[in-house]
Amino acid sequence: MSKRRPLVAGNWKMHGVKASVAEFGRIAEGYDAGLKAKVDLLICPPATLMSTLAVVALGTRIGIGGQDCHAKPSGAYTGDIAAEMIADTGATAVILGHSERRADHGETDAMARAKVLAAWRAGLVAILCVGETHAERDEFRALDVVRTQLAGSLPDGATAANVVIAYEPVWAIGTGRTPTIDDIAEMHGVLREELIARFGDEGAGMRLLYGGSVKPENAGEILHVPNVDGALVGGASLKAESFIAIARAYL
Numbered sequence: 001m002s003k004r005r006p007l008v009a010g011n012w013k014m015h016g017v018k019a020s021v022a023e024f025g026r027i028a029e030g031y032d033a034g035l036k037a038k039v040d041l042l043i044c045p046p047a048t049l050m051s052t053l054a055v056v057a058l059g060t061r062i063g064i065g066g067q068d069c070h071a072k073p074s075g076a077y078t079g080d081i082a083a084e085m086i087a088d089t090g091a092t093a094v095i096l097g098h099s100e101r102r103a104d105h106g107e108t109d110a111m112a113r114a115k116v117l118a119a120w121r122a123g124l125v126a127i128l129c130v131g132e133t134h135a136e137r138d139e140f141r142a143l144d145v146v147r148t149q150l151a152g153s154l155p156d157g158a159t160a161a162n163v164v165i166a167y168e169p170v171w172a173i174g175t176g177r178t179p180t181i182d183d184i185a186e187m188h189g190v191l192r193e194e195l196i197a198r199f200g201d202e203g204a205g206m207r208l209l210y211g212g213s214v215k216p217e218n219a220g221e222i223l224h225v226p227n228v229d230g231a232l233v234g235g236a237s238l239k240a241e242s243f244i245a246i247a248r249a250y251l
């Protein structure tokens with residue numbers, strides 16, 4: 001039996017307004033005692049909702065996280081948010097190095113690495129995303145690409161408590177397509193090997209999430225793959241019904 005407690009995290013991306021607080025309430029209602037005994041839940045709303053949801057989440061045992069942070073604690077960086085500001089809302093985690101940040105904002109492994117250090121400085125858990133493009137998988141480079149991303153973006157000092165790794169194949173995000181169960185098992189196995197080689201027992205204890213078109217229909221299969229310790233869910237996290245249904249794969 002693995003001692004890693006599963007985590008199902010919702011990445012709301014650029015979705016959600018004040019009315020979405022009610023949807024969060026429905027997620028909290030669905031997080032019953034049976035689920036609480038088995039799985040952690042985290043919601044990463046847009047920055048505009050973080051403070052509100054952090055208050056609403058008090059007592060629900062659902063964590064709140066950010067979707068990105070700046071590497072610096074403060075300064076003249078218009079539009080950016082420091083890890084310390086995320087922590088100040090009551091959030092406890094932050095997604096970093098997401099492929100949408102890498103593609104749309106030119107984020108490199110070095111930048112993701114600096115942001116992970118910022119998250120730790122602020123006391124946040126870093127949810128670090130890695131994943132190959134479709135072309136890279138076609139060229140049989142997926143494992144190498146992901147190994148390189150992990151090596152370049154995960155700093156020394158990572159522990160089972162301060163980092164979660166999310167494997168998100170870029171081509172599976174929002175497309176309804178997923179890798180085969182064997183491909184997920186292979187990638188997560190490689191990630192686990194890398195983490196143990198670098199961090200020993202801490203690496204063995206780090207949670208590895210799968211992300212990319214996770215839905216209630218495929219959660220049962222994906223979440224029981226060895227070394228898959230949960231999911232990072234985009235679209236299906238926007239509705240309480242589907243998000244909770246995914247978490248219930250652990251019951």
Ligand SMILES: O=C(CO)COP(=O)(O)O
Nearest residue numbers: 011173174212213234235
């Ligand atoms: O990018 C994702 C989560 O970070 C996955 O998004 P989808 O679940 O919508 O494919």
